[in-house]
Amino acid sequence: MSRIYSCADDAERAEGIRAAVDAARGGRLVVMPTDTLYGLGCDAFDNQAVATLLATKRRGPDMPVPVLVGSWDTIRGLVREFTPQAEALVEAFWPGGLSLVVPQAPSLPWNLGDTRGTVMLRMPLHPVAIELLREVGPMAVSSANISGHEPPTTAIAAKQQLGSAVAVYLDGGETPVGRPSTIIDLSGPAPRILREGAISAEAIGEVIGVDPELLRSRT
Secondary structure, X not given: OOEEEEOOOHHHHHHHHHHHHHHHHOXXXXXXXXXXXXXXXXXXXXXXXXXXXXXXXXXXXXXXXXXXXXXXHHHHXXXXXXXXXXXXXXXHHOOOOEEEEEEEXXXXXXXXXXXXXXXXXXXXXXXXXHHHXXXXXXXXXXXOOOOOOOOOXXXXXXXXHHHHHOOEEEEOOOOOOOOOOEXXXXXXXXXEEEEOOOOOHHHHHHHHOOOHHHHXXXX
């Protein structure tokens, strides 16, 4: 039976984090607050759990699941090469609302969907998410909604969509941004924005020295 844990209460937050860690390690799904929206997550290296996550969202492998990490250092073990561009963006916007699409390390035993050798990585700016990620390790996390439905900004809204398919809901209040992360693709010959959200193209362009209109227009 799934349960919502209020993270506003210290004791209940600690109990909820423990329950979420146990659930993730046991191959079950959890919902966590992030700085942008609520996320539906599982252990990124548990391929059956990732398949369950996709099925719960009613989404196919053609839309791969992003990975959230709890520290800057974690990214180094997940990517083929930590480029100066990626490093500059991590230092400027992590933790925060920027997702990086980068070539993944070739030896990783995960199956996040049809990634074509890439992985989308983000470090969220939310203390509950960071605490969970540091306990579990990298987690496959997508917005906590059924595909095509409104992404939730509260734990209750997430549970209204996902119900008992999720073992643990961590309630961190309404998410502060309420917009999805910006996605920038660094896997090709030049950086390009796939989705503009919480971080503007202008802010990204300033960090990496690229005209924001070029970031928007590249296909």
